[in-house]
Amino acid sequence: MSVIVQDGGFIADDFIGEWLDLTSDTDPATLKQYAGSAAIRIDFPAFSDGRGFTLAKILRLSGFTGRLRANGHVIADQYAMARRSGFDEVSISDELATRQPQEQWLARADWQAHDYQARVRRPATAS
Amino acid sequence: MYTYNDFDEAFVRERVAQFSGQVARRIDGSLTEEEFRPLRLMNGLYLQLHAYMLRVAIPYGTINPDQMDQLALIAEKFDKGYGHFTTRQNIQYNWPKLPDVPAILEALADVGMHAIQTSGNTIRNVTADHFAGAAADEAYDPRPVAELIRQWSTDHPEFQFLPRKFKVAVTGASHDRAVVRAHDIGVVLKEQNGVKGAEVIVGGGLGRTPMVGKTLNEFVPFADLLPYIEATVSVWNLLGRRDNKYKARIKITVHEHGIDDIRARVEERFTQIKPTFGGIDMEMLAQIEQHFVAPIFANKPVDAYTRAYENDPVFRAWADTNLAAHKNEDYSIVTISLKKPGATPGDASADQMRSMAQLARDYGHDELRISHEQNVILPHVHKSNLPALHAVLKGNDLATANAGLISDIIACPGMDYCALATARSIPVAQGIATRFDELKLEHEIGQLKIKISGCINACGHHHVGHIGILGLDRAGVENYQITLGGDGTETTVIGDRTGPGFAYDEIIPAIERLVHAYLNARLDAEETFLQAYRRLGMAPFKEALYPPKEEKANAA
Ligand code: SF4
DSSP: OEEEEETTEEEOOOOOSOOEEEOTTOOGGGGGGGTTOSEEEEEESSTTOTHHHHHHHHHHHTTOOSEEEEEESOOGGGHHHHHHHTOSEEEEEHHHHHHSOHHHHHTTOOTTSSOHHHHHTSBOSOO | OOOOOHHHHHHHHHHHHHHHHHHHHHHTTSSOHHHHHHHHHTTTEEEOSSSEEEEEEOGGGEEOHHHHHHHHHHHHHHSSSEEEEOTTSEEEESOOOGGGHHHHHHHHHHTTOOOTTSSSSSBOOOEEOTTTTTBTTBSSOSHHHHHHHHHHHTTOTTSSSOSSOBOEEEEOBSSOOSOGGGSSEEEEEEEETTEEEEEEEEOOBOTTSOBOOEEEEEEEEHHHHHHHHHHHHHHHHHHSOOSOGGGOSHHHHHHHHOHHHHHHHHHHHHHHHGGGOOBHHHHHHHHHHHHTOOOOOOOOOOHHHHHHHHHOHHHHHHHHHHEEEBSSTTEEEEEEOOOOTTSOTTEEEHHHHHHHHHHHHHHSTTOEEEOTTSOEEEEEEEGGGHHHHHHHHHHTTOOOOOTTSTTOOEEOOGGGTOTTOSSOOHHHHHHHHHHHHHHTOHHHHOSOOEEEESSTTOTTOGGGSSEEEEEEEETTEEEEEEEESOBOSTTOBOOEEOSSOEEHHHHHHHHHHHHHHHHHHOSSTTSOHHHHHHHHOSHHHHHHHSOOHHHHHHHO
16 A cells, blocks of 8 residues: 655545556656656656656656656655655655654645745746 | 855755754654665765764855854864865865764854755765956856856755766866866856857766766856756756666766767757746846955055065965965965875864964955865965965964975875775875975975875876876775876876886885986976976886886895
């Protein structure tokens, strides 16, 4: 079983439908074709494998607006990174959810605060 | 100098709070040791041979006196009374205790400093020319761009778990003092048709597979620079090898795919990423530039300097080696050597840090720099103040007149501190410096850069030393390999291996033979070691290093 983490904390999986599963070594050149999918899961085989963050970002840049889930070994400290890269949620194992309970994830649910990226990407003010 | 705004300030405070929480969560088991490791690394905390080591960033090497005082305080309160300045414009504390680390980070935040991304597989502390804003040969001050890159790279959500570390260096001068061609990305500021921008160099690096960086793009206008760098790191994040950490750096990716292939991928990614930048970054850059306007230079006579130069040979010797040309001809750039023969290169005591901070207040327009050569720089000193400044340096054991000379050695921590070391490097540096001090030959020899690494990772930059020394382990015995002709400037060259290595007790005599061979072979005192090597090649030096057998027999 797995636990779904969103900004509000742990939720039971409420998705009904087909996931499109992508591995972390997916060739970015192939991502465009998935832009119209309803829901995509990107696998995190190890928390130290940061490819999923960039894949998420490119999917979003390719026009994908469906549900995007980081699936696997993502730790609470990476929750803000996942959200900022374009994921809607994270799916973790029960073991990880026990070791890193909900409050540790909620501590990073303020992912929009203190974000240098959002800051350097704001629109220009001058005309 | 850049000072934190409310956002920067809140960010570092939040980060300290997060790290304090992570330490607590490691202790209660929420985080496994494996999970905690990259988190402590991205906050600058290493586990070394004997203890933890905390590496604090000095972004683009620029620091003010209050910050320097704080570094002194930390050295006294949490360490053994000294700190070690590194080849990447960081300071390392070798003896902090884990429970003290949050307090140290808090103390750093109090003066607008941090240890963020000084290690781990992240974009590391951005480095720049240590003479920035002062050098006579500078066209553009690299610090505003470096600060912008610092902000963009800090906590970048995609780039905290890269295939390997990623280092960026920036220069704006014709003479490259930032070794930009030995970085993952080197940025060289320039102008084209009245538009400011930069040449972007990629894939340089030392380590076990040394490579000179290649030009990825001749000219990227400032407005495109962040998205262009982001595109480059983004391409590498997916393409870089994760199966073998020795092949993970971008230099290998560039080598395996070819620069043209990488360029095409970067261009394509750039067109995707560019629209996500709204344009505020150029306004931020303009604001940052306001922090780096030159000080108001004094206009007064320099007689005191001229008098001391003519009458005091000790001052003259120091002035000849440790001063560099400033934009304003009444000013000098002062290099304070942290390389007294016999001392550990790059170490400074708390008292020395405080006296340097005070000198910056009294004579240096409140600015200090840390050079990648592990010295401290006062970038703006009016010449009339140099004699008084020199007197204070003498009183604090900081007046060694050896900048750029044979005893101004770069050495990594090696076996004395580093868990990865295969040999000692500090004692070799100390031995060479002490020997040539005894011989009183240093000034006669002139410009000569010796760089020493204690293992193949090359933190001591041995590949780009005029003489490079690499300490290896041969069946449990230290063995030192020599390379010649390396160069870390705008004409970057990786040094050539001479042949078999030397034992610990043979390496200093070997260096002495090399130097004598140079002195015998040079055309005149004007021809430097590097020039002589380029003219003559390896042969005469090899002969000196490995004398023929009979001679050895005769000598014996
Ligand atoms: S070169 Fe090797 S021994 Fe020296 S600091 Fe780097 S990793 Fe440690």
